[in-house]
Amino acid sequence: MDTTQRTDQQRSADRRRRELLEAADRVVLRDGPGASMNAIAAEAGITKPILYRHFGDKGGLYAALAKRHTDALLEALRAALDAPAERRERVEATLDTYLAAIEARPQVYRFLMHPAEGGQPGDAGFDVGKASAPVLRRMGEELAEVIEERVDLGPGSQQLARVWGHGIVGMMHAAGDWWLGERPCTRAELVRSLADLLWGRLAAAGDRVGGPGF
Amino acid sequence: MDTTQRTDQQRSADRRRRELLEAADRVVLRDGPGASMNAIAAEAGITKPILYRHFGDKGGLYAALAKRHTDALLEALRAALDAPAERRERVEATLDTYLAAIEARPQVYRFLMHPAEGGQPGDAGFDVGKASAPVLRRMGEELAEVIEERVDLGPGSQQLARVWGHGIVGMMHAAGDWWLGERPCTRAELVRSLADLLWGRLAAAGDRVGGPGF
DNA sequence: GACTCCAGTTACCGCAAGTAACAGTTTAGT
């Protein structure tokens, strides 16, 4: 029962866990977010209880799965966010990176954003936002950090940055979701339109004929 | 089987339907989005099959329920959007109306935004966005209409307005969701911060010390 | 060789969606 022994076991368990996650990934990508534990186990060549031993419950498995993809996505976003360029270019690069990601793998995106809850009704009260897609939260928080650290916002900058972080992420997400469903324009056009919005073009635009505009 | 007769029946059915929806409303508000059909039927003083006769399946019931609340919310938003004031004031009024609504009835909000899917795995392919919360889509579309109709955006205005409609709604939604969970500031502060964001303050702000800002 | 772990299995429980088949009651037709 010395250290190497234990490390071996742990390594084996970790490898197994990765294999299971990869199998789960395949199934979720094939069957959608409603994929059953049985299906995942079958894909991995084993049976349900093993999944439960590794991940506790379905939420655990999905959380682990989501973490993988979220980490990957955040990595890509960070790169775009930290690129050496001026602000507008960075914003556009970040938007484009996100949109390219959801465009390339819509199933992954769908899984991350609409995890299909499934919470038993016997659960506790309404912890609003707790069951919501945590991906957006993480993205919002990270963006807030970058903003607060890079942009000079005067007093109350931290709160402002957080609001903006979550707001911008939400804008990106909603616009991306809609765009992915309808494909009304190219990705570049979408990026440009959103950046224009953030650059205050709504405030700068004139009214249309007939009274005060929106 | 003349017309009046049939109308009577239809009226009765409609009344029943409303009663059922109100019962469902109570249960969903009490038990959360995972409320079971049995529970709803019990609250209405009847049993499951009747619910199924009226609404087809759980999705139908939830859709009907969501439509009610969505209509009410959109009504309120339209009022704020059409108020006689200048643009910035309207934007703030609209944001505040939305936030006040979700603040007043977080359970309703939660139900509308996170309907807990539940789609059987045997379903068709990934119609991304189809199962997504339709509330946001409707809000986005309506806002787009208002923008396109009131603001002079030059060529390509329709597409731009739609992108902005969905983007702004998403911003409002995400920021509201986060705010409702953490309550980091007052509603008025949040409204102001978001309006500032839309008014291009991010673009106008200076860089912080040490290199180009975000 | 007996002992202990561990991966893995089968077989089950509870619960919720959805359905089939049956029963009471009002309404229409003759």
Next chain:
DNA sequence: ACTAAACTGTTACTTGCGGTAACTGGAGTC
């Protein structure tokens, strides 16, 4: 008045999923 439809409601069932208990076989350890 008597039957037939149509509507409302019920009980009792099937199916399928999440989750668990209890057993089984094989690896290493004393």
